[in-house]
Amino acid sequence: MFNRGLLLLLAMILAGCGAMANQPTTSSTNPTSIPTIFVNSTPTMVASTPTLAATNPTTAAITPTLEATNPTTATISNPQSGEEVLAFIRQNPSNVSLVSYSTNSDGSINNADPLIEFNAEQPLPLASTMKIVILASYAQAVEAGTLDPEQPISLADWEAWYWPNTDGGAHPAALERLGIPADQRGFANDPAQTVPLKTLAQAMIFESDNAATDYLIDRLGLPALDQTIKDLGMQQQTKIVPIVGLFLLVMNPDASIDATSMQSLLELDQASIEQQAVALAERYQAEPEWRKATQDQTELKLDLAQQSQVFDHIMPKGSAGDYANVMALVGNNQLISPAVSQTMREFLEWPMTIPGNETMFTHFGTKGGSLPGMLTEAMFIQPAQGEWADRTKVVVLFFNQLPDQTWLGLMQSFMQQQFAVQLALDPAFAQSVASELK
Template sequence: MGNVIMGHADLISNKERGNSLFLIVLILIVAVFLFGFFGLAAFLKRRDRNRTVDDLTRFMFSHPERFSLTIIQNDQILLNHNGSKMFPLASTVKILFLLAFVHEVRKNQISFNDTVSIIEIDKFYIPNTDGGAHDNWKSKENIGQTVTMKEVLIGMMRYSSNACTDYIYLRVGKDNIQKIIDKYLPDNHTPVFSINSSMLVAPYLKKYKKKKTKEISGYMKEMKQKYFMDISGETFDALVHGKAAPLISSLPSANHIEIQKEFTRKLPSSSSENYASLMYRLGTGDLLSEVEKGLLDEITGPPNPQAENRIWYKGGSTLFVMTSAIFKETASDSISLAFFIEDMNRLDMLWIDHVYQPFLQKITTEPLFRQQLIADLKDKL
């Protein structure tokens, strides 16, 4: 009997040792995996931090299909790589919102000096969706309880506040913004809508269409553009009337990266040749009066402009695209450019984000860099 008990005990002991050994091996495997994962993450972060403008130019040579760049100087198109290719614009489309506002001022429908309570702007604010743009505008511009429309436009253009943008969209009206597109960019431009409220389409689908989070990206991918825009209109109305809180609160749970990718693809889209041409015409032509150009200097130019130079800029980005349109004028040159780049896998966008602005700075301010880049792109692509 004792031998039976001892044998049974040995079996239990062996089983426990086996389980313990398995657990130790499993822990070691997990530890090695975590060490490797975080080690790789640290390496990639360090590598990305050391990327330069030269890395971006090499990326452009290696992936010519993933960017478009149009450069116009002194009435000549110097480069038009993938100029007609359509890209999601992100916040660069806000240029058209500003132009629509200028046209409404001409018709005496609105004024740059009109005032509005900041409460009316803040009701369009969706937390954690604009990279701090709205808060930066309020703090750096010392925004009080009442703001002028000019200050709201600065919030939209210089700081890229989406809340300011939605308020301009409300005051100017979708139809009037669309008229600007039809007038100035009749080709290769998809219809405009509220890009701020469209971020609430995913939680709308989750709440009202009972879609599970894992289903939403696929559903959005197959969704007709008009349906997406219609829902964006409903969520915009919810923001206007203070009824969007349930959608805003559920946004974090309906904001998976695949959903954001499909959201990006639904945004208003156009081409670099469209936006480079528009910026050049605005700066050098008679589309704007000299007074209006002066106002654009104040609204979309740098906070402390150089007296001898004029520079207008608007850029935009999502996790998957970066876009920009620029006009610069000096005593000797007029130059415009539009540079759009996409990375739907997001493997490169993490580091491109760090060098994108330095690249734009070099291409607009350093003639030798610009000339060499144009020559290299024409030669290699």
């Protein structure tokens, strides 16, 4: 593991991830007794973004944690260092995508530095990383004048999309950061209170609030999101639909999925998943009594491995290559227009508000996500010191179908994030990884 001289990564996965938080809030979970993990203790579409201490990246040292073993040959089930993450990737190549490179000022690849493109075009489920696309569409609408970021939005309208206990506490965390009193389930005490529309975009990225995300999807419209995907040049991105609709495919109060019935869900094609998710989301909005019955649903009848299989099938997918290109362009103010890029950076660069990060980074923008068996990270980083000072680096890392032990371990150690940032800060490590994954 990196010593404190490089990375003291403190990722907020279970209780939001904005500047309000400064350490992991992951609860201990036993993988042998997890029938309700989805609604009680598993982060669902919650950002997993690092908080980095201001320290000297040039004094890092890697300390292996497996005694008397070689991480390139030993079976790695719970990586505890950057080297072991690399070994895990080599041992499990089919469910990992990794892209990392330096950029030129126009966002193109700078071939002078190590280039890593491992399964770069393989579509994998995205979890909350897909919210980068929604943010881009929001930024386009703001630039076009079709959305006013200062428009007052009632909390009632925001929370019409909220489903308690399915977002890892993201919505309650957003309200807490905003100083809005809420009840024990996370609903605002005063639903008539308003916030500016831009606050919902902020909550979508800072805390990874699913209700804010679905409100924005509804306001933007699915055709606008489809067009944004085209505008971004994303070749592998599937259609983005309301998150609540996707969750309702699994936890419909009329017919919740269990181990026996899950096969019918796994047999749905992409078009059917999208159509049913949209219809369920519309029903969630149109029928308040049914929405309440849904919100009272408290049990998911699938174990962790089954949840991983289901979400792998139903979630929108994209490639690390596509997301690296988007983050490279945003990080250089070249995505669609400088105004769109700057609007996106206003939200993505929340780590720069953490005291001390300004000594390590000139810029740091990120959006991650987590679902059972799934961890996704997309970053652009401009180091403030070291060999790569003031050079924009891009790292995108997608894990899917992780074994239970590995997923639960990474949810507590956040080692995948340390690995990603190490690639952006440590030229020797980046070159080593590039060589290993050729």
